[in-house]
Amino acid sequence: MDDAVDKQGQNPVLHVLVVxxxxxxxxQVEYSYPPLSPDGSVDSNECPAGWKYLPTLALPDGSHNYDQDTVFFHLPGLNNPNETVFGISCFRQISVEKLKNRTADITRGTVQKSVCVLSSVPLYGHIxxxxxxxxxxxxxxxxxxxxxLLEDTYxxxxDCLKQIEDLHVAPxxxxxxxxxxxxxxxxxxxxxxxxxxxxxxKVLFFHSPVQPLCSTILSLxxxxxxxxxxxxYSxxxxxxxxxxxxxxxYNGMTSVGTTQIGNEPQVISQEKPLEETKYQSTDLETKLEYVSTTAAIQVVPNGNCVREVECESHGSSEDMSDALNGDITSPKMFNGDGSSSLPRDSSMDMLGDESLQNTLSSIALVDAEKCGLPLDIFNDGYLCLPYLSLPYxxxxxxxxxNGYVIGATNVLFKQKKNLADIVVEVExxxxxxxxxxxxxxxxxSTEDLRFGEFLVRQVSEMRHDNYLDGVGWEGGDEWIRSQFHAYTLCLLRTSLLAEGSKELDQFNKWFMAAWQETNSYxxxxxxxxxxxxxxVNPGHPFTGQLSVADMKLRFAHTMQTTEGGRKLNQAMASTSRAVATTGRAVGGALTQAKGALSNWWSNLTSPGDMGQIPSNDISQQESPESIEQGVDAIQSHQVLQV
Structure with missing residues (x-):
């Protein structure tokens, strides 16, 4: 980071462009200050060879459908194979009638351009x-x-960014x-x-417009x-x-990143059981009895799993079809083989939010950087591209x-076969x-769901204030990141336990086995x-005895996230609308009948109305049919009550 900002007196902002x-x-690029090429001019349309398709990133696919939006994107450094350039592009579309100076190249009814900043620092929202x-x-x-104006902006x-102390850790x-x-x-x-x-x-995030797409990826x-x-930065x-x-x-330059561990991309599914390995560091052996990086996933050539998660019997692929979105494949998934496979010290029902917050806060005090964070995920051919255009x-x-996390607005990315292992629909x-x-x-896991529920509850109950919304501590952005800080440390500490340790199940042992095979781990x-x-003590911070609340939480998670749950929710919503419509019809008829009877009784009992000529305005008269409808409605209401 420091090298990226200070090398040869380099400014944090590299270029300001108009596309x-x-x-x-x-x-196409219409203006660049300073010029993109050392020997070029500010109004040159040419891009460096390595940034040939930069304009397609600054004006994303489908941008013509919106009057304005913003996109964040990453570019490889032109001269340094270990450098990433961060792009922030704000684009607008206006009618040509609003232009004071209409140049010859403007031939359509609207004009669309973007003002783009290329920076050496990931200051997305700030810029x-x-x-x-x-x-x-x-x-x-x-x-x-x-x-x-653009030169002054550069x-x-x-000048503003250079005044920020410790820019790489600035809020x-x-x-x-x-x-x-x-x-x-x-x-x-x-x-x-x-x-x-x-x-x-290989993960694909898909959404349009583009700003919510990029913001979701970077926020995660x-x-x-x-x-x-x-x-x-790589x-x-x-x-x-x-x-x-x-x-x-980059011919003749040094290779990207550090030496890769293994020649093949790491995958979860293997053709044969992975061999058990032990960490050989003598330093760690003095502190750890045993450390295993064994992958616990065993598969046969046809791809069917040898054993299922916390289940006695084998499950079909249909049983796991909704597992990713929270489905329950078997009641035993709550409790292993029918008995408590994870004995815990106390029930979650007995732990208040205050004690949980104290536990997480104490863990979050541990310096993450000294513990090796962040993990070196985006390196060695694993990419993070918040937005990617079709030419790439x-x-x-x-x-x-070896893999990537990318965002796209073009549906062709979704249709490309074998492009993504996971597709996330942002909307x-x-x-x-x-x-x-x-x-x-x-x-x-159950413990993970408890953690998620804890976050949702704290964030939902946060006091809403138009001035302080999102910036308070408890339930705010920094508070949430602090909770994940503690969760990450617990996850890393638990991963050092021997294979078969009960604490591994608290984070999902299949996840732990797959994660331990990644290059970054x-x-x-x-x-x-x-x-x-x-x-840090090993184990999940939300460990505890299984309770009815956990089952309710699992069921609610399933109903909200699985295809079957969504269909059931839709059916229930349709039924509720039908019942509500019937209720409104009955209620309307009752009100109408009540009004008719009231007016009829008033006409009979009001002395002042005696002898008056009835009005010819039908809207002010109650017909016999309306009274009959009211009586029928009352009878129907009585039947519904029975």
Missing amino acids: GFHHKKGC HVKMDLITHAYFDEGDFTKVS HHLN QLFVGLSVRDIVLRLRHKALLLYKMMLLER LSLHPGMIERGL SACIRPSRPMSPVPN MDVLTDQNI SGRVETIDIDLKRALHL KKWLLSSHSQNILE
């Missing part, structure tokens, strides 16, 4: 807030040839990354997606301690096996790409995969930092 849409040439104002001012000017942004890094909104929207699935990131699989990453601050480093136009050519799709199939929160082993690994285990985690 426009040309009716014949498509997306976005400033650039949103600049973009509006640039468009309101009505003359796109006046670019002095100098002003750099400005988290501006706009609301994990509170993630918890409120995704509820328990926020934890599922957090754990999914650790498995280094911010739950991993230190990831935004220090973990993304997230776009691509060294393909063959020359490819979308990415730079072929890069993902290169043999040197609905649905997580889809056909890999049975992966579904099993991402199944949330193996590198963490081999580092000296792994010893510092020993001061």
Whole structure:
């Protein structure tokens, strides 16, 4: 991080660009300060070879459907194979009638452009807030040839960012990354997606418009301690096996990242049982009795699992079809083989939120950086690209790409076969995969559901204040990240236990086995930092005896997340609407009958009305049919009550 900012006096903001849409040439750079190429001009349309498709990132697919939006994207460094450049682009679309100076290249009824910043620091939201104002001012000017504002923006942004002390840990890094909104929207699935990131699989997030897509990905990453601050600087480093136009050519340069552990991408499903290995560090052997990185997943060639999660009998693939979204495959999943397979010290019903908060707060005091965090996930050919345009799709199939977390707005990414192991629909929160082993690994344990419920309850009960919304401590963004900080430390500490330890089940032993086979975990285990985690007690912070509340929680999670649960919810909602409609009809008839009888009785008993000529206005007269309807409604209401 420090190298990225200070090397050769480099400014945090590298370039300020204008990208426009040309009716014949498509997306192209129209202005860049400083020039993208050292020998180029500020108004050159040419991009460096390694950034050939930069304009397609700054003006995303489908952007013409929106008047304005913002996109965050990553680019590989042009000269350094171990460097990532962070892009923030604000785009707008206005009618040409609002322009004061209509140039010859504007031939359509609307004009669309983006103002883009390329930065060496992942200050997504902080830069976005400033650039949103600049973009509006640039468009309101009505003359796109006046670019002095953009040059001033470049100098002003750099001056402001240089005044921030310790930029790599500054709170400005988290501006706009609301994990509170993630918890409120995704509820328990926020934890599922957090754990999914650790498995280094091919993950596709899909949504349009693009800003909620990028914000969701980056907000989830911010739950991993230190990831935004220090973990993304190799997230776009691509060294393909063959020359490819979308990415730079690093011939003769040093290889990307550190030495990869193993030549093949790490996967959960294996053709044969993995061999048991032991960590050989003498330093750790003095403190640990046994450390295993064994993968507990055993499969046969046809892909059917040898044993199921906490079940006595074998289950079919249909039993696990909804496991990822929270389905219950068997009542025994609550309690192992029918008895308590995980003896715990106390019931969760007896633990108050205050004691849980005290426990998590004490764990969160442990320095995450000294414990080896963030994990080196986005390295060695594993990418993080919050938004990716269609021209980059072929890069993902290169043999040197081991996996990725990407965001896309183009449906072709979803339709591409074998492109993603997991597809996440951001709008609905649905997580889809056909890999049975992966579904099993991402199944949330009872303890995980308790943790998720604790977060949801605290965030939901947070006092709403228009001025302080989201910035308070308990239930706010920083509080949520602190809880995941503690969860991550407990997860790492528990992973050092011997295979078969009951504490592994508390995090889902299948997840633990799959995670221990990832490249980032193996590198963490081999580092000296792994010893510092020993001061944390192993086990899940939400361990406790199984209770009826846990069963209710599992059932509620299933109803909210599985396909079967959603269909049942829809059926119940339809039934409720039908009953409500019937109730309104009955209630309306009762009211009408009551009004008719009241008016009729008033006419009979009111002395002043005696001898008056009845009105000819039918709206003010009660017909015999209305009285009969009221009587029928009363009788129907009595039948319904019976």
